[in-house]
Amino acid sequence: MCIACRNAYEKKQMLRIVKDKEGNISLDFTGKKAGRGAYICDSAQCIEKCAKNRLLSRAFEQEVSAEVYDAIKEQYSAKQN
Secondary structure (H helix, E strand, O other), rough: OOOOOOOOHHHHEEEEEEOOOOOOEEEOOOOOOOEEEEEEOOOOOHHHHHHHHHHHHOOOOOOHHHHHHHHHHHHHHHHHH
């Protein structure tokens, strides 16, 4: 289920955001990185909603900085180009 729009899709249709043991948060395009994962639609609207509403803080039960959200947006933009 997407943490932004709350719609359910197959894993292959979604992006995984992962928090590793060290607490680093990043997009996992392979879906195989070790760590706790949260899923989001492969759409700019859901990425933006995730950042605006700080949804990763809730999903990972810790405060997530604005820099992390910016980095995720940049990673997503780089993937699209």
